[in-house]
Amino acid sequence: MKSTIKEVAKEAGVSISTVSRVINGRDRVSKSTLNKVQQAIEKLHFHPDHVARTMINKKTQTIGLIVPQLSNEFWSLMSEVIQDELWSNGYITLICSTDNSDKENAYLRMYIDRRVDGIIYCASQEDPTGMQDQMEMLKQSGIPLVTLDKSAPGVSSVVGDHLLGSLNAVEHLIGRGYRQIAYIGGPAVSIEREFGYRKALMMHGLNANEAIIHLVKGQSFADGYGALKAVLASGESFDALFCGNDLMAFGAIKAMEEAGMSVPDDVAVVGYDDIFSASLFKPALTTVRQPIADIGKELVSLLIQSMEQDTDGRSARKIIVPTELIVRESSGALKNEMSLL
Amino acid sequence: MKSTIKEVAKEAGVSISTVSRVINGRDRVSKSTLNKVQQAIEKLHFHPDHVARTMINKKTQTIGLIVPQLSNEFWSLMSEVIQDELWSNGYITLICSTDNSDKENAYLRMYIDRRVDGIIYCASQEDPTGMQDQMEMLKQSGIPLVTLDKSAPGVSSVVGDHLLGSLNAVEHLIGRGYRQIAYIGGPAVSIEREFGYRKALMMHGLNANEAIIHLVKGQSFADGYGALKAVLASGESFDALFCGNDLMAFGAIKAMEEAGMSVPDDVAVVGYDDIFSASLFKPALTTVRQPIADIGKELVSLLIQSMEQDTDGRSARKIIVPTELIVRESSGALKNEMSLL
DNA sequence: AAAAGATGTAAAAACGTTTTGATTTTGCGA
DNA sequence: TCGCAAAATCAAAACGTTTTTACATCTTTT
Incomplete structure (x- = not known):
């Protein structure tokens, strides 16, 4: 069923090494033997065994x-x-x-x-x-x-560039007049994104120490949902939310809607990643695109x-x-007339 | 850097086969040699090479x-x-x-x-x-x-069970009073789903011959979008739409919204698969769940x-x-008082 | 016409394991 | 102490390739 180079060699009446050279085109082979070997290969449906090859050439x-x-x-x-x-x-x-x-x-x-x-x-x-x-x-x-x-x-x-990406995202919210910006995130890169968030707050004279930050174990929809529930339970008020990624944003928005809050009217939301669903979502999600x-x-x-x-x-x-801020509906319009600039 | 069984054998002062037996627990080995070998393995950070193993045991x-x-x-x-x-x-x-x-x-x-x-x-x-x-x-x-x-x-x-899944989906639409039900699908399983669609129409006395069916090359969002554009271009009117999968449904809904149509008010939509986004989508998508x-x-x-x-x-x-019909918002409410039963 | 160089091919070593006989060592009763 | 089965170990073959080395044969060159 499975033929080997040895069988091909016998079939063609040549040595194993000759067959090998035909397969790999390594060395010169005379026209006639080339033909014989190729026919034998064809006839036996021979395909070199990749595992055996690996033994030799280490790749x-x-x-x-x-x-x-x-x-x-x-x-x-x-x-x-x-x-x-x-x-x-x-x-x-x-x-x-x-x-x-x-x-x-x-x-x-x-x-x-x-x-x-x-x-x-x-x-x-x-x-x-x-x-x-x-x-x-x-x-x-x-x-x-x-x-x-x-x-x-x-x-x-x-x-x-999580730092800059987050910075831009939060500055966008600040630029639109939001002042009480919360952050929810997961592990790994969310930490860096949190830095960008903090930095943006500080750069615009907002107190990063009393920022509303909630970190959870995962990065999924359910994690975002849970994180926002926790924020709500804490009783702190906020008018905007920056999320560690889009999926968490979706979960958070779900939680807010269940609590009777409207996005972006009550709370503006920005996500991270720009996964395909972000544009499909309603409200279409403002987010930081990663290429x-x-x-x-x-x-x-x-x-x-x-x-x-x-x-x-x-x-x-x-x-x-680098990242790119994609502005859609979820971050709302200007909250008041005063732009920061 | 990478140690072999041979080196382990030398280190432990035993033969290669003994080391092999220790590794695989195949045969009996005396307590003392077992220790020697295990220590050698430990010391050399030896891990059996999977490729070489494959050569022998064919797995x-x-x-x-x-x-x-x-x-x-x-x-x-x-x-x-x-x-x-x-x-x-x-x-x-x-x-x-x-x-x-x-x-x-x-x-x-x-x-x-x-x-x-x-x-x-x-x-x-x-x-x-x-x-x-x-x-x-x-x-x-x-x-x-x-x-x-x-x-x-x-x-x-x-x-x-694409046939039954589709059948149920379309019957659901019929049960709600929709009569002009269009279908868009892609290759492969979409064909079978089309059968279910046709069968449902026939079973309820609707003319499957003048059904509105549009098939496209792929199964993606873009394909659904394109398919619906084509249906619209054909000028045929419809009050419900069954789609080859959820992603296509999303695309189709996008196209309808762009054309000023509302789902489910103007057109009821049912998808297939019940991917996670289906529940997130607005309107939440009625669909056939595949486990x-x-x-x-x-x-x-x-x-x-x-x-x-x-x-x-x-x-x-x-x-x-088997599949399960998940009824959500996109298939609307009863279109008129008369249920088909 | 003999030495030197190409050219084509074959035999054998290598890759790192597992497995199979063969061989040594051990234990124990006579 | 000897003999012998059982237990432990070893050396070698095998897996299917590639690559290196060596050996013919056939052309050239001097």
């Missing part, structure tokens, strides 16, 4: 990808872009979704044992101590690594560079991708 | 998954469920998104060459002639295969069965999963 042509949650619109698009881009470059993609669980280590271990040629790692947690072990493991394995939104010494990374396709391509290109030069991670690069 | 512990479009909410959730379920069973997942292009063959070829232990194939096209070649290739390779929404002789499959998690688990369980018995596909099974 699996496989990349391991780790994302926090594949079912999340942001990550599924990111994964699609990455898979597609890798395929164009001759690689196939192993995808694992950590789903906020502690599978990351096991996934990485598995990737290493399988000798993937490279790893694209979108960490879900900003946990520096936990990361240490994993990074050590990866470094020891010598497998090229590229991370998203996560920096480590010696590894290339692509990071969104997902660009990020994915950048990640792949960076990884391929790392793999080619193989300079032991000495020349790690860090690419910062 | 990659890897499954190849093919989905039409990973960035589509339906497929990303499906992929997540499948990956997770496979991981629980000791398998890792290669994911490829065909994106309506002709990469399917290349993907399959790649999977076969890599000796994946099994393939889960969610075909994007209902093209029977094109499928022939691929199925032949797969059969020759002897790799266990499970398909979704696609039947082929000798292969196990999970199929949604994605169940389907994914069923696919995995079926595949694992195929792999274990390895009976050459003789005992192919076909599982039909």
Whole structure:
């Protein structure tokens, strides 16, 4: 059923090495033997075994990808872009979704044992101590690594400009006259986004110390919903809300509507990411766009560079991708006549 | 940097085979050698090379998954469920998104060459002639295969009950008094859904021959938008719309709103799949729920069965999963007093 | 016409495991 | 102390390729 190079050699009446050279076009082969071999290959439906090949040339042509949650619109698009881009470059993609669980280590271990040629790692947690072990493991394995939104010494990374993105978003709200701006976020990048939020408040003379901030475990719709419930329960009043991502914004808006509040009339809302649903949502969500396709391509290109030069991670690069504020309905109109400017 | 079993053997002062037995717990090893070997393994950070293992025992512990479009909410959730379920069973997942292009063959070829232990194939096209070649290739390779929404002789499959699902959906519209029900759909399963649509019309004495049906190439938001534009351009009037999936429904609704039509007041809409966004959408979308998690688990369980018995596909099974109509706002209220019953 | 250089092909080593016989060591009753 | 089964270990073959080395054969050159 499954033929080997040996059988092809016998069929063609030549040696194994000759067949190998025909397959790989490595060396010169005479016209007549070329024909014989090609016919034998055709006849036996021979396809070189990739596993055996890997044994020799140490290349699996496989990349391991780790994302926090594949079912999340942001990550599924990111994964699609990455898979597609890798395929164009001759690689196939192993995808694992950590789903906020502690599978990351096991996934990485598995990737290493399988000798993937490279790893694209979108960490879900900003946990520096936990990361240490994993990074050590990866470094020891010598497998090229590229991370998203996560920096480590010696590894290339692509990071969104969360600080500036958030800053712009919050300034937008301030510019429209909102003064009591709350923030809800999850783990990881949400921390950086919180910085941008705080900075914007401070830059415009608002007291960041008494800002309304609520952080939760995840980044999903349910997390946003829960976060806003918690804010409401605290009894603090606010006229605008900045969210760690779009999905959380959707959840928060749901919670507000259930509480009889209207967006943007009672509360203006800004999200982050600009996933496709953001434009579909009603009210259409004002949000900070992250260029997902660009990020994915950048990640792949960076990884391929790392793999080619193989300079032991000495020349790690860090690419910062800019964001763009997309203004839609959810952030309302000017709240009063006075613009800040 | 990367240690081998040979080095471990030398370090522990035993033979390679002894180390192997320790690793796999295959045979009895004396307490003292066990300790020596374990310490050596520890010291050298040894992890057995999965590729070399594969050479021997012919198992990659890897499954190849093919989905039409990973960035589509339906497929990303499906992929997540499948990956997770496979991981629980000791398998890792290669994911490829065909994106309506002709990469399917290349993907399959790649999977076969890599000796994946099994393939889960969610075909994007209902093209029977094109499928022939691929199925032949797969059969020759002897790799266990499970398909979704696609039947082929000798292969196990999970199929949604599209006929009944659509039938119920359309009957729901009819029951509410709508009479001019249009249908828009894409390729593949949309065909079966069209049958259900037609059947419902006929069962209730509506003329299926002059039904308004518009089919397009894809299944995305843009496709739904385009399809509805085309329907509008045709000038035919309708008071309800059944869509091949939720995403298309969203697109269609967008197009209708742009044309000044209101949903559900002017036109009632029903989608298919019940992706997460369907409940978020405004108006909340009435739709036919497919139990994605169940389907994914069923696919995995079926595949694992195929792999274990390895009976050459003789005992192919076909599982039909039922759907559930989820009634929300988009299908409006009773259009007039007369219910059909 | 012999030495030197191309050219085409074959044999064998290597990749890192598992598995199979074969061989050594151990334990224990006679 | 000897013998022998059982237990523990080892050496070698196998998995299916690629690559290196070596050996013929056939052209050139001197």
